[in-house]
Amino acid sequence: MQHKSILITGCSSGIGLDAALTLQAKGWQVLATCRNPKDCQTLLDQGIDSFVLDYASSESVKAGAQLALEKTNGQLGALFNNGAFAIPGLVEDLPRDALRSIFETNLFGQFELINQVLPAMHKNGYGRIINCSSVLGIVAMSFRGAYNSTKFAMEGLTDTLRLELYHSPIKVVLIQPGPIDTQIRINSRTHFEKWINVDEANGKAVYESRIIPRLYEEKSDNNNQGLKPSAVTEKLIRALDANNPKPRYLVTSQTWIASALRRIMPVRILDRILCNL
Numbered sequence: 001m002q003h004k005s006i007l008i009t010g011c012s013s014g015i016g017l018d019a020a021l022t023l024q025a026k027g028w029q030v031l032a033t034c035r036n037p038k039d040c041q042t043l044l045d046q047g048i049d050s051f052v053l054d055y056a057s058s059e060s061v062k063a064g065a066q067l068a069l070e071k072t073n074g075q076l077g078a079l080f081n082n083g084a085f086a087i088p089g090l091v092e093d094l095p096r097d098a099l100r101s102i103f104e105t106n107l108f109g110q111f112e113l114i115n116q117v118l119p120a121m122h123k124n125g126y127g128r129i130i131n132c133s134s135v136l137g138i139v140a141m142s143f144r145g146a147y148n149s150t151k152f153a154m155e156g157l158t159d160t161l162r163l164e165l166y167h168s169p170i171k172v173v174l175i176q177p178g179p180i181d182t183q184i185r186i187n188s189r190t191h192f193e194k195w196i197n198v199d200e201a202n203g204k205a206v207y208e209s210r211i212i213p214r215l216y217e218e219k220s221d222n223n224n225q226g227l228k229p230s231a232v233t234e235k236l237i238r239a240l241d242a243n244n245p246k247p248r249y250l251v252t253s254q255t256w257i258a259s260a261l262r263r264i265m266p267v268r269i270l271d272r273i274l275c276n277l
Contacts, residue, residue, distance in 0.1 A: 002077065002124070003075040003076070003077040003124070003126070004028045004029060004077055005028065005029035005030075005031070005071075005072040005077045005078070006023060006028055006076075006077060006240070007031045007033070007064075007065075007076060007078070007079045007080070008020050008023075008030065008031065008032050008033065008082060009053055009080070009082050009083040009110075009113070010082040010083025010084065011032035011033060011043060011048075012035070013039075013182065013183050014180070014183055014184070015082055015182060015233070016080075016082045017032075017229070018228075018229035018230050019080060019082070019229075019232070019236055020032040020043070020048055021046075021048070022233045022237070023233075024047075024048055026237075029049075029072065030048055031050075031051070031068050031071060031072075032048050032049065033050065033051055033052065033053035033064055034052065034053070035053070035054045035055075036052075049071065051067055052064070053083075053113075054109075055083055055104065055106075055109025055110060055112075055113070056104045056109060057109075061109050061112045061113050061116065062112075064113070065116030065117050066116075069117065074123075074124070075120070076117055076120060076121070076127070077126065077127065078127065078128035078129075078130065078240055079128070079129050079130065080132065081113065081114070081130070081132060082132045084106045084147075084150070085102065085184070085188060086144065086146065086184055086185075086191065087101075087102055087147065087192060087196075088143055088188055088191075088192045088215055089143065089145070089146070089195065089207075089211070090143060090145070090201065090207075091145040092202065093196050093197070093202075093203070094145060094146055094195065094196075098146065098191075099149070101191075102146045102147070102150055103150055103153070106147070106151070107150050107153050107154055107157070110131065110154065118170070121170050122168070122170070125169050126169050126170070127169070127170040127171070128170070128171050128172075128239065128240060128245070129161065129170065129172045130172075130173045130174075130236060131158050131172075131173070131174055132232070133154055133158070133174050133175065133177075134147070134176060134177060134178075135177065135178040135254055135255045135258050136148045136151050137151030137152055137155045137176060138155075138176060138255065138258045138259050139258045139261070139262055139274060140152075141274055141277055142274070142275055142277070143206075143210070143211050158174050171244070171245050172247075173245050173247065173248070173249065174248045174249070175236060176248055176249065176250050176251065176255050176259075177232050177251040177252060177255065178226070178227075178251060178253070178254035178255040178258070179227070179254060180228070180229055180231065180251070181226045181227065181228055181229065182226075182229060185215065188215070189216065192215060227251070231252065232251050235251050236249075261273070
């Protein structure tokens, strides 16, 4: 990278926080953003430059991009789109406004931010756009339809952007984690309670037997399963350091297995496997 500066979203905890701390320790100029001003203040107290950026607000995205460019004198080297949330529930129970809200954050805001920083990268003749997808951008899983759909859409737009920038010095990369020990399951409870009416759902028994226990009981706050966020940061660093980074960096064995099965397994057999997970 000609200018070791990076804008990272979703830095209140988990993947974003680990990436911000690690890259700053490696000498990068890190601009770490969060939706909540209190989380930004926590980062500032740790010596990390932080400010508010909320994907759901176009005004916030534009202001955040402008501030990032000002802080780097117009030479922002990289963008890591990491912020996202989930709405657990059956597809048939997802209201239109629920899907609209998750796409605003998990997709629309991310690509608006990309489009805000790309002109400076074109002018400078370098840049990295790195989007954090998921194993759920490779294969779909039950009860995660809202999140699945945003990640599938992210991968499609990211692939298209990579093709469109193929002859430019700007590199476009997808990082595809599997299970990572983060707060996303805990944070999704609020969205579940807001959008899903369990008592009136046709699949109420499914919620009571599978979704609610998994969401509230099986994984306690201190008993998350998955690799540590540092596993994602390691791939991020590879994508930043490589002269010619890979289009995709898979994280966790589950992601590798899902990618392989998607390529070789007949759809009906794969459905039979995934519907029981």
